[in-house]
Amino acid sequence: MTDATGDALPLVVVGVGRIGLYHARHVQELGRELGLCELVGVVDGYGDTAERVARQLQEGQEKEIRAFGSVADLLGAGLAEGGAVVASRSEDHESDARAMVDAGWRVLLEKPLTDSLESAEELAAYLNNDESRSRALMLAFMRRFDAALIHAREMLAERIGRIFKIVSILEDSHPPPEGYQSPGLLTDMAVHNADEIIWLTGRDPVAVTGTGARLYNQKISSVREEIDDAFVQLWLADDAIGQIQVSRNHVAGYRNETSIYGEEGMIRVGHFQEDPLKVQFEAYGRGVLIERRSFWLRDYGDGVPVFIQRFGPAYKAEVAHFAEQCRDHGPFCVDQNDGLRAMRVVAAGTESLRMAGDARSIA
Template sequence: MKDITLGLVGVGRIGVMHAGNIVSLNDVLRPHGINVRLRLTDVAADHARTVAKGLGAEFFPSVEVLIGSGIDGLVIATGTGTHPELIRAGVDAGIPVFCEKPVAMNVADSLPVLDYIRASKGTVQIGHQRRFDAGYLEAKRAFAAGELGWIHSLRAVTCDMAPPPVEFLATSGGLFRDCSVHDFDILRWLTGREIVEVYAKGSNKGDPAIGAVGDVDTALALVTFDDGSLGSVGASRYNGAGHDVRLEIQGSTGSLMVGLDEKTALASAEAGIEFPSGESHKTFAERFDQAYRSEMAAFVELVLGRRENPCTAEDAVAASLVADAAQESLETGLPVRLAAAVFL
């Protein structure tokens, strides 16, 4: 039996989810001779101890002690502002790092981190879990196989059922950087094209406190790709029908919709149509449960040296570049041309 020990920093909502997924990997890996052990830490020590006890993991009092304990890989699930420092710590330890998106609060802060990773020859996987979702994977396969012809339009939607706490929104960087960055990443990943222009609009019709912290609760961005193709990326914090994440891909010979199933958070206005009949997803964790599990399994494979990095820091910063441009367009009211992604 080969033991792999992962260290996890941060046991908030998404950290607890990652911790549970890491532990559950053993159901699949142990029959293949691999045992995954989990060690974790958080500044909220009592909470972290409780989480560790519930999962059969080990609690460590600090990041330094955790890394020094001899882990094989580091998982970062803390607030965005801490990502650069923790990524550097993992790279310095010579171990593969998994970090939730984004690399840093904005592209300007991310570029020195990219330089550090490259100079140290580090391995850093960033958490864009949609790359592991079955629907997006099928859409990418179909497009690559030529089944859709050439794409003329893409329409991406990411809508939360209800907004997160305003305290989180005050530090999230804005709706485009928090939510739509996933859509910007998946559009680049699926098409293999770069987004060269963004024009964004936003509105606030919900809690005034969201506007008071400088964010919007609903936004739409028109994007233009380097081959002239067009796309739209919409997001909202108030989608009472449920958590709604979809991507419509229209090509010259075929079209596909990712996220169109019995749990899709919409209803038909046409007579006699009962689809979709299932109960809609309520949260992103529910919508992408299997994708998050597959993402963490991929990180273990990366630690073992059995696969290429499925989402590099460069990939993530390229998506953040688009999100930054969308935020700039939102604030200025003007289309924003994107500078060449020279870091790629």
């Protein structure tokens, strides 16, 4: 068992449910591999989760991992200031992130920025209002750290010409687990796609429309959501569109695909297939294949959440970026303003799909 050096950045994880546990593991791995950071505490108010996870992870390191039932307890304990990965429920993002930032910590906050557009606007304004606070938060849009998507972004301009359309698809195979708190299908899932489209094109959305339905998942899930299937279209600056397809109904398996259309060709990242550890990348010019390759993912073993299987290395790379920028007092490459921009898209999409008057009867 090797531990991080004395220079390692102390990190805590707030909320160690499905994803927080893996953030904590990645912190430990980055400590062992690079001496970059050190897990010093976990916070969770649900049952004995904090103690249980601290005990479980302690087996992987010598430095004590302290367990806290709340952010207030953590801040009262006088730990050396460092970084906090906040992966609590979406409804707790704002209060947890604000408390940590107010206490002088930098925060890597899970998506969505908050659970409503109103609170997201408030949090972003609060952070932006002050020089030091404005640099305190990184938003955990892990797609920006995914090797296959980064490769696509690098190839875009020179290989497929001006982009006029992106189709971004995210479909779950199972309902969220019992007890999961969802702020709604679009806020929970489509924020990823909205940010991906904005990040890949570098263009701002100017209008949004959406439509949705309750098809299957809501008949079998205890987690209440207004819809379980949706289509959202974004009009982007410079004559382009983004199309988002999200659902909880792809029972054959987790589906994650991005297709980028340009005036000289197209790029596709991922398509649903039998091996969840392979992400297929294809770039085509007019009638010719430019590049085809596979990006291989890390095998986290059986029973891990599907998003860990697909994005595990990206989650680890985002924690590494967070720790490096904390250590170097540098800016984060993705922050509250990106989180807010994506929230505006999904809020507009939700508002649009509630206006059933858009549909024309043909009976």
